[in-house]
Amino acid sequence: MNARRQKIAGLVLVAFLPAVLAFTVVRWLRADDGDPQRATPPRTVDPAASDGDVDLVARFAGAAQGVDLTFMINEDRAEAGPPPEIRDCERFADWAQRAGGIPIGFQPSHVLVVHARRSLDVNGVSVLAVPVAPVPVTEKDGPWVEMACRDGAPAPTTSPSGEQPSEEDEGHPGDQPHVLAAGQTIELPVQLRDPYGHEAELPHGVSDYELEVELEIDGVYETYRLKNGDSYFRCCGRTTFMGYQAARYEWNLSPSRSLRHCEELRYAEEPPPPTCTVSQR
Known part of the structure; x- marks a missing residue:
């Protein structure tokens, strides 16, 4: 009887083993055929959790355009300016947002601060803005003006300058591989990726949003959701309309504190030259 059972088990194994092997090979080929969907979904990580590979925060860095x-x-608020202890544009930007300032531009850019808790490789960074809620902008909260920070001394007659380099000029630091030792911190300037019609596309006007950051750490994709400290990020304001340019307050904080103020412009055709004055603060 035992011999008969062994013979039957052998026949079953011979009959079904090729089918199992074929099924396994097909599944393996499908996972490796260039399908944009990964065989293993990315792991979502809470940036505040203590068991993550990295500590990750993001800050607003300016408008991409x-x-x-x-x-x-x-x-x-623009005329009063930041508190005396704020002496650089990075801290100026943090203060401006806490004071109710809304970044001006068509698309915000950010800096990711990555702190490694262990030795690891970061081989890719992808950042998407996920809208949270629209923000109504009314005149009762104004009058609205432009406020800017400049690293150099402001000139009374020159126009604002300093557009950020395009992606084609310098590439994406977040796309380059980074080898980090335990305890090492790096800062990665990043642009938002195109959502390609995704529902996460930032709407026109002002809205609150958070960042969905995807990192490839040692070959494993991890997804983080980041806020702007205790609040959401906010974008995008506008102060130029047909025949109107809001007043502008341009602060220089170091080595001496000064303010360049340009009056608002109202015009029918071409805008007139700006009327600007500089004062020491």
Whole structure:
């Protein structure tokens, strides 16, 4: 009887083993045939969790198109300027957003600060803005003006300059591989990826959003959701309309503190030359 059972088991194994092997090979080929969907989905990580591979935060760095670190803000706040302890444009940008400033431009850009908790390789960074809610902008919160930070001393007659280099000029630092030792921190300037019709596309006007950041760490994709500190990111303001340009307050914080103020412009055809004054603060 035992011999008969062994013979039957052998026949079953011979009959079904090729089918199992064929099924396994087909599944393997499908996972490796260039399908844009990964066989293993990315792991979603809470940036506040203690068991992650990295500590990750993001900050606003300017508009991808237009003059960087320029905000639409209430005129009283723009004229008063930042507190004396703020001496650089990075901290200026943080203060401006806390004070209700809305970045001006068509698409925001950000800097990712990546701190490695262990030795690891970061081989790719992808950032998507995920809208949270539209933000109504009304005149009762104004009058709205432009406020900017400049690293150099402002000139009384020159126009604002300093557009950020395009992706074609310098490439994407986030696309380059990075080898980090345990405890090492790097900063990666990144642009938002095109959502390609995804529902996460930022709408026209002002809206709150958070960042969906995807990192490839040691060959494994991890997804993070990041806010702007305790609040959401916010974009995108506008102060130029047909026949109108809002007043502009341009702060220089170092080595001496000065303010360049340009009056608002109203015109029918071509805009007139700006009327600007510089004062020490």
